[in-house]
Amino acid sequence: MLYGFIGTGIGGGLILDGKIYRGSKFVAGEIGHVLVDKNGPVCGCGNRGCFEAIASRTAIVNKIIDDIKSGKKSELIDMVKAGERIKSKSLANAVANDDKIVIKRISDGCEVIGGVLASLANLMNFDMIVLGGGLVEALDSFMLPKIEIAFYDHVLNASAEGLKIVSSKLGDDAAIWGGIALAEEFLGLKV
Numbered sequence: 001m002l003y004g005f006i007g008t009g010i011g012g013g014l015i016l017d018g019k020i021y022r023g024s025k026f027v028a029g030e031i032g033h034v035l036v037d038k039n040g041p042v043c044g045c046g047n048r049g050c051f052e053a054i055a056s057r058t059a060i061v062n063k064i065i066d067d068i069k070s071g072k073k074s075e076l077i078d079m080v081k082a083g084e085r086i087k088s089k090s091l092a093n094a095v096a097n098d099d100k101i102v103i104k105r106i107s108d109g110c111e112v113i114g115g116v117l118a119s120l121a122n123l124m125n126f127d128m129i130v131l132g133g134g135l136v137e138a139l140d141s142f143m144l145p146k147i148e149i150a151f152y153d154h155v156l157n158a159s160a161e162g163l164k165i166v167s168s169k170l171g172d173d174a175a176i177w178g179g180i181a182l183a184e185e186f187l188g189l190k191v
């Protein structure tokens, strides 16, 4: 399975045959830096057009800020004017209030997320993709169906067979559970 974190950035983890797969230098699962658009915005890693630079919450918020600055209407205008940080909860409220700009930008993000996940599913033939991170947690019922549409549009039929895409049940606690599992594995403890 693949775990994908969609929030401030985009990260991921691979569990293959029941075990975390780390790769030869512990980098495996770094899905955030898959190239999506070589002419896209600059990523935190220094390259252009990485998945994270296009579909993370930060990337989506940057697009919304540009829209608002170019005169488009959104309920987030006061936050943008005040230079406040726009978090996932504010985006979820805007979606609930039918804010067209926010809906458009998050929908565009879902299209990219679905497409990238389809490429990864073709590579790895997963049983399951679990999505978490602040943006997905705040907006899973809005985002998941949109991600699935783009996913099934791109994926090969054989790669999609029996595959489930679900949102994380552990939420923010996933990291601490992961830390416990790591300690158990490396130190031979049973917590």
Ligand SMILES: [Zn+2]
Binding pocket: 032, 033, 043, 044, 045, 046, 047, 050, 052
């Ligand atoms: Zn990058």
